[in-house]
Amino acid sequence: xxxxxxxxxxxxxxxxxxxxxxxxxxxxxxxxxxxxxxxxxxxxxxxxxxxxxxxxxxxxxxxxxxxxxxxxxxxxxxxxxxxxxxxxxxxxxxxxxxxxxxxxxxxxxxxxxx
Numbered sequence: 001x002x003x004x005x006x007x008x009x010x011x012x013x014x015x016x017x018x019x020x021x022x023x024x025x026x027x028x029x030x031x032x033x034x035x036x037x038x039x040x041x042x043x044x045x046x047x048x049x050x051x052x053x054x055x056x057x058x059x060x061x062x063x064x065x066x067x068x069x070x071x072x073x074x075x076x077x078x079x080x081x082x083x084x085x086x087x088x089x090x091x092x093x094x095x096x097x098x099x100x101x102x103x104x105x106x107x108x109x110x111x112x113x114x
Contacts, residue, residue: 060085063114068097075107086110 062074064087078085087104089111094101105111 062087064089064093064097064100066093068093068100071097071100071103075103078109079107084109086112088112088114090114 060083062085087109089101091113094113101111
């Protein structure tokens with residue numbers, strides 16, 4: 001394989017390489033003293049997966065995002081075993097099933113909108 005370079009090709013390569021080098025150098029010089037933020041600076045609440053404790057406790061949660069067909073059965077089982085849990089509900093689930101939300105609330109469970 002042979003590489004053939006003529007004066008015009010060499011000039012084009014040199015101009016291209018110099019242009020890229022100048023652009024990188026300029027960008028580095030301009031942004032050298034600036035802080036670039038990539039997201040909004042606000043505190044985001046993160047889930048707690050475990051807590052170090054000597055108490056023998058477990059936290060139960062349930063996500064409500066699909067349907068409410070089994071809410072009565074779930075509430076009955078929780079009541080039978082004297083268990084309170086946290087229900088995480090997406091916005092449109094709350095709008096679609098307000099009666100289920102009311103039942104969960106009246107049963108004394110914690111409700112969180114996610």
